[in-house]
Amino acid sequence: MKALVYGGPGIRALKQVAIPTVSRPTDAIVKLTATTICGSDLHILKGDVPETGPGAILGHEGIGIIHDVGAGVSKFKKGDKVLISCITSCGSCAYCKKGLQAHCLEGGWKLGHEINGTQAEYVKIPHADYSLYDVGPLAGKVKDESLLMLSDILPTGNEIGALNGKVEEGDIVAVVGGGSVGISALIAAKTYKPALTIVVDFNEERLRIAKEVFGADIGVNPGKVDAVEEIKKLTAVQNTGARAQLHPGVDVAIEAVGIPQTFDTCQKIIAPGGRIANVGVHGKPVDLQLQDLWIKNINISTGLVNANSTASLLEKVSTGVLDPSPLVTHHFKFDEIEKAYDVFSNAEKEKCIKVFFTFD
Ligand SMILES: [Zn+2]
Ligand SMILES: [Zn+2]
Incomplete structure (x- = not known):
């Protein structure tokens, strides 16, 4: 599959890498249908985030279709349309129970940071039951441009x-x-x-x-x-x-x-x-x-997002109370991601707020 791979400060490239596979029972593999770039990806690229090393696939926002699930995933099955949360949450540790999913002992901001992220054709999501949202029922009702904004920036x-x-x-x-x-x-x-x-x-x-x-x-x-x-x-x-x-x-x-x-x-x-x-x-x-x-x-x-308001935001989006879709100012094919990074890096000059990638 193709993925945007970080190569150390200032270096990024669209590369061929292996498709991820289920390694723990709570994992799901999601085939991306939409992804985007965040300001934190630019921080990583500058070398400001030392825990993200060369070889990492960037990105922590996305929408996709479940491709495979481990035996411990109960809420999702192959073919389901899902929204990927930027915060991975185990759902059972003391922090998750307190509503502090950002500090989940097995999660938090993992994607495109400590594990491979969503700027790829496929991504592995740990603790899938608590880190994905079923958006199948919203298909045809809510634009994917709106849904994608619920991975990170709207929460x-x-x-x-x-x-x-x-x-x-x-x-x-x-x-x-x-x-x-x-x-x-x-x-x-x-x-x-x-x-x-x-x-x-x-x-x-x-x-x-x-x-x-x-x-x-x-x-x-x-x-x-x-x-x-x-x-x-x-x-x-x-x-x-x-x-x-x-x-x-x-x-x-x-x-x-x-x-x-x-x-x-x-x-x-x-x-x-x-x-x-x-x-x-x-x-x-x-x-x-x-x-x-x-x-x-x-x-x-102060705070780092817990992404525990995502369900209520999905409700507001589905009832039309909220329409974040105009945040998307630029559309690209995923193959054009390197060009899109150039545009997003010059957001003010390019009049860019958020980019939206589709996949073939
Ligand atoms: Zn972000
Ligand atoms: Zn947890």
């Missing part, structure tokens, strides 16, 4: 952004960072009916897409205005009552970049009682303004 935006940030009806929500995960957080947050959504990004095209395609109310470009002052002005007008006039700000600030400056913006725009939900992957320390935050009763949350 991430929902769990680490909207749910950790406790977005409630009537809230003012700012998403700082308008890339694919920021937009996913926006989409997820909007299902909880906030009164106002603001997206902050330096890129005008991203702001346009956030507003026109995904329904953000306001785009703020820190390259053109002082984003903190602008948001304080906006929220002072939108809020009602004396308190709001004295302490303008947002109820929920979702950080979706992962650099000190964007975290700082969140600290400066948060209103008393607000929640800062950090989604971005940080590579260095931030300057935590605890002396200002404590007296404003601010909560800060």
